[in-house]
Amino acid sequence: MLNSLLAGSLEDAAARRAQRPLSIVEAAAHEQAPALDALAFLQPGERVKIIAEVKRASPSRGALADIPDPAALAALYEDGGASAVSVLTEQRKFGGSLADLEAVRQAISLPVLRKDFIADPYQVFEARAAGADMVLLIVAALEQPLLQELYALIRELGMAALVETHDADEVSRALDIGASIVGVNARNLSTFELDRDLFGRIADQIPSGVVRVAESAVHSADDVAHYRRDGADAVLVGEALVTGDPLATLAHFLAV
Template sequence: MSVLDSIIEGVREDLAARRIPLGQIHKRMEETAPALDAHSFLSRDDMNVIAEVKRSSPSKGELATITDPASLAGQYQEAGAAAVSVLTERRRFGGSLEDLDAVRKRITIPVLRKDFMVDEYQFLEARAHGADIVLLIVAALSKSQLRDFYDLATELGMASLIEVHTAQELESAMDIEPRIIGVNSRNLKTLDVDSAAFADLIPRIPADVIRVAESGIATRSDVEFAQNAGATAILVGETLVKSGNPISAMQELLGRR
């Protein structure tokens, strides 16, 4: 079993334990403000940042003790982030839907629910908790699931970040004509990181698509490498949460200090 398979198995078990009747989740959705237009926020600058609230990861273990995710998200917004990503997977990343709720209440920029989306219910749940964007990992989904989940997210008013790691996954992603594609330099099946994925895959993505470089971004030169490959956004978590000063760290990544 790969790391990705193991994570998804846990996600399904946790989902079964917290699932509530559809009537209740629909009622909560009706009481939730409409989703923000994430595409416009992620097209504001030459390089846009999706800053992540991330306590731990399967590859690095515990990264930071985040007792107030809303405050951290507020700092991200102050530093100029275009969106905030919130991990909601509990077992490997230490996240929760409560984190998502807290962040959504604090900030006025889009929020990405960062989780392993493998069930239709999770999309209703994401919207009910105020998510504006969801993550669709091509390696975790069949082609029919990818299309169906993308259509469902769109129907619910949410944007989708379609994550790929290989040329074959990118080809599958392009079949649904997405508006945001993320190239992850980390192989989720082995957890190995190779930034060459940016140079290989990002130039293949059409210019009218928002192109996000994910994972392995720790320095200004990493950002420049991704940008030179054609990235218009970066998703950064570990570097920011471990910095001690996320505002300063983000400004440094963007070359503003």
């Protein structure tokens, strides 16, 4: 599944590129206001940090929420105390777009993460041109040299990377490229299986000084407390926020 998601995102990027060549997107990326310092917003603190996600659908769950106005949703996330906002830009299975990201960027002053299947520098330039401050890199989807290259480009453009892992070996690969924000996704993107204890098993491999993010399947304050006990500095939450009352849910989770 991961491979087909990746192939779909790359195909869509190639189609956009045919309309808007790299030189144009690169220039647009450099014209943007400087990226916000996502690492500063996500610094470990007394309270868990929340990365709140704008997510319409997912391949494992199908349609989740309508979200007619992603900017309004992101503004609620900001009011509710989120530390950053993740915007799915993958279109085929998640129903997202770069237009969603641009709208969110205009509406809030929190760092914005481009959540997509990124494997081409063009997509990184697109992210910055749309105003993203942070880009997701999925270790399982990338050979080490490409992971390294994309990470370097993200940093060069002044952005941060959320480097997503799913096992101990991937954590080592993330640390090898110097990642300062490492995510552990409880969901295996190849099989969609969920393992909420994975974070606890590999988190202590991530040195202090690196922000540790627990991703996926955070549905209750108990889940947040569970990840917190296992050493999470931040949690990334999608479904629970888009299907429930975002303000109440954030308040609940932040009280842990």
